[in-house]
Amino acid sequence: MAGMGRILSRAGVTATCVALLVLLSGCGDDDERGMGDAPVLNRRGDDTPAEVFNFPDHFGNLATKCVGHGLRGYTTTHFADDDGYIPSANTKIVPDPDCR
Template identity: 60%
Template sequence: MNRARGSGTLRAAGLLLVVGTLLVGCSQGYNDKRGKGDAPVKGKAGDNTPVEVYNFPDGFGNLATKCVGHGFRAYVTTNADAPSNVQIVEDKACAG
């Protein structure tokens, strides 16, 4: 009986070690030092034009918008307690 209990404890400890290692390894690529937490851009040649930001009171997601591509506008919400929400819609003002 003691041997079975020890074996189960050893397996649980091994599983915990594997899961912990995976979680630590995955978190190494995430850098939110400046509040961005964005993905790397190949060649660092992304579109760095400014966005329009609409701040909402604490507890509500802020809204950012800008033209993306040709003829499209992106709307992105941010909130520390919820995942980001992205909507891309056609916008004739963004053509060109």
């Protein structure tokens, strides 16, 4: 009887490890620019350039463009710091009647 409990215990540990491995496999550390973009249907996104406002060093630049009917998107950018860390961009979508 003790042997059966040990087998079930090993099976439970194995199943837990496999489930954990599957869950963590989706957590990549790929910070290369552009790799975090959302998929676009048929690879046809709006590739028109954004208007960019440059700020002094150590401040994120600001980019803006129409991102849909009546909507404007704003985003900031940062470059890698001395440790190689690239902070995520701040993004905001606001109503804009000039966007058609």
